[in-house]
Amino acid sequence: MIRLSRITDYGIVLMVRLAQSPDDEARNARNLAAETDLPAPVVSKVLKTLAREGLLSSQRGSKGGYSLARNAVDISVPEMITALEGPISLTECSAHPGTCSQESSCDVREPWQRINAAVHDALSKITLADLAMPDVAGSIVPLRALRINLTSTGLE
């Protein structure tokens, strides 16, 4: 199904919320949980992970909480995905080389590698800022005309 884990889905929703919040104040887990209507322990867990991975900065104590470690423009989709569920790759052999026994003889491996890279590159062009941008009618939404082109060697 080529699906993101639910945790990752949650994580990105939370990141978007943080991106939409005034960046001078930290948001706490409970608050974000209530806002997104997600189970509090899970939200806490996800935020911890994102902080450990360097995408969020955290502050303890009262008035503490989480905030973006960087500007939303500088946080890409694959970064968030990778932080929450490890390296992005369609096939096992791309993510963990050496695992597959017939890695050397597999004739499908190389094409997959390229497809993989292409998907990864495509996603890396999308930033948290793009996702956080409210979808107001008439406003310029970069993703609006999102198009992925596969161009082969000689074709144009």
Place this chain on the structure above:
Amino acid sequence: MIRLSRITDYGIVLMVRLAQSPDDEARNARNLAAETDLPAPVVSKVLKTLAREGLLSSQRGSKGGYSLARNAVDISVPEMITALEGPISLTECSAHPGTCSQESSCDVREPWQRINAAVHDALSKITLADLAMPDVAGSIVPLRALRINLTSTGLE
């Protein structure tokens, strides 16, 4: 990890093998299993699924086996993936609308939909024939220059 299930991986490898075989004779499961060095029962299971989904045609009895239902050029990557593991989508709400409780209020939903469509479109440009093409040096390999471009509205 945005990963294909192992079954799907196997399935595509098998499809490639079938695409590389002379198309006038059916290949049986045991044979393909030995060739790909995959567990025979699994190969059998995967082939059955592919046949049921209409990507392979099967013939029973002695001298029976499996062969491509269509020309390799007319079988796309998403078709194979979908046949083996259901609809392709990064988030649950795209694959099974109505499942997520906050579907209406979710502000990340729409961007994901578009990203999803873009990835799907990109993959759909790749055919089984592309994957089956032997990677001989110097030959024209369409995937060789595989590139996915995200173009936003005003940009060029």
Place this chain on the structure above:
DNA sequence: CGATATCGGACCGTGGCGGTCCTGTAAATA
């Protein structure tokens, strides 16, 4: 009839994942 294969489905063990909870520690406030 008998050999060969697919077909359809039941079956099972394991591991990952979503989810919960508890203890420690840092910061702010009074």
Place this chain on the structure above:
DNA sequence: TATTTACAGGACCGCCACGGTCCGATATCG
């Protein structure tokens, strides 16, 4: 300093999907 707030880092658990196996039925060829 005492108290409260909130993150940090784990341990822990139940469930379900997934990979994998196996069996009986059916169709085809010789």
